[in-house]
Amino acid sequence: AAGSELVSLSRLGKSYGGVHAVQSVDLTVNAGEVLGLIGPNGAGKTTLVNMVTALTPPTTGTGTVLGVPLSATTKAHRLAQAGVARTFQQIKLFNRLSALENVLVGGYRITQDTLLRRLLFLPSARRSEREAVAMASAQLIRVGLADKASNAAGDLSYGDQRRLEIARALASHPSLLVLDEPAAGMNHVEAASLSELIRSLAADGIAVLVIEHNVRMMLATCDRIMVLNFGEIIAFGKPGDIARDPRVLEAYLGSS
Numbered sequence: 001a002a003g004s005e006l007v008s009l010s011r012l013g014k015s016y017g018g019v020h021a022v023q024s025v026d027l028t029v030n031a032g033e034v035l036g037l038i039g040p041n042g043a044g045k046t047t048l049v050n051m052v053t054a055l056t057p058p059t060t061g062t063g064t065v066l067g068v069p070l071s072a073t074t075k076a077h078r079l080a081q082a083g084v085a086r087t088f089q090q091i092k093l094f095n096r097l098s099a100l101e102n103v104l105v106g107g108y109r110i111t112q113d114t115l116l117r118r119l120l121f122l123p124s125a126r127r128s129e130r131e132a133v134a135m136a137s138a139q140l141i142r143v144g145l146a147d148k149a150s151n152a153a154g155d156l157s158y159g160d161q162r163r164l165e166i167a168r169a170l171a172s173h174p175s176l177l178v179l180d181e182p183a184a185g186m187n188h189v190e191a192a193s194l195s196e197l198i199r200s201l202a203a204d205g206i207a208v209l210v211i212e213h214n215v216r217m218m219l220a221t222c223d224r225i226m227v228l229n230f231g232e233i234i235a236f237g238k239p240g241d242i243a244r245d246p247r248v249l250e251a252y253l254g255s256s
């Protein structure tokens with residue numbers, strides 16, 4: 001239904017000088033849907049999600065994300081307020097803060113400094129702070145990190161750090177969650193469990209837009225997959241169709 005469209009892009013594109021990083025993408029993403037973006041290095045995946053999250057403005061086409069039109073002046077924080085949250089290719093955690101504190105910092109925009117002062121000098125936390133802690137704990141439970149809430153983020157395994165980033169993104173209660181290579185560096189067991197987590201978020205009604213090089217995991221996780229190559233959509237559809245598509249096989253296996 002049109003009412004559940006959270007992302008709607010029409011001929012969206014981005015050029016850097018003569019380089020067409022993304023060409024003319026049409027896309028809708030619905031609530032509860034997992035939409036995957038795959039493609040070789042430099043295909044335009046990051047550029048596309050950067051446009052969807054207003055980190056970079058499009059040079060052609062139009063788009064609306066959670067009711068906010070994408071334009072040259074759309075600010076990323078405006079989209080965050082509207083309900084967009086994302087993780088990045090590079091893990092961005094405060095290594096010396098606990099898992100719980102990392103979720104608090106991310107979810108409630110408390111600066112690290114303020115948080116530390118409160119934790120150190122105000123042991124009798126005010127009600128709003130207790131609520132914040134309860135909500136942050138709920139996100140750790142959701143991603144399976146409840147028993148590691150007080151562990152320093154830097155001491156967590158790589159897979160757990162990736163989960164913690166998702167918990168932090170979830171703390172703002174997003175309608176659209178954008179994940180940039182969430183399975184990078186994960187082994188098969190961790191990736192399978194991440195896949196389950198992503199499906200459970202979709203079951204809660206969150207739309208998930210995910211970039212990932214682990215094609216096997218993407219085929220198992222996504223409702224639809226868009227395959228980009230040199231900024232162009234070379235295939236778009238259900239995982240079963242994507243896995244059989246000759247152009248996809250060529251892009252991944254063919255010589256360049």
Ligand code: ATP
Nearest residue numbers: 016019020021039040041042043044045046047048
């Ligand atoms: P990867 O899987 O390596 O992250 P990607 O699919 O995310 O790749 P992009 O990072 O979106 O690809 O890059 C797409 C194209 O746009 C590449 O040719 C890249 O060199 C170019 N590009 C991206 N950002 C810029 C920029 N700020 N200035 C110039 N060119 C850029």
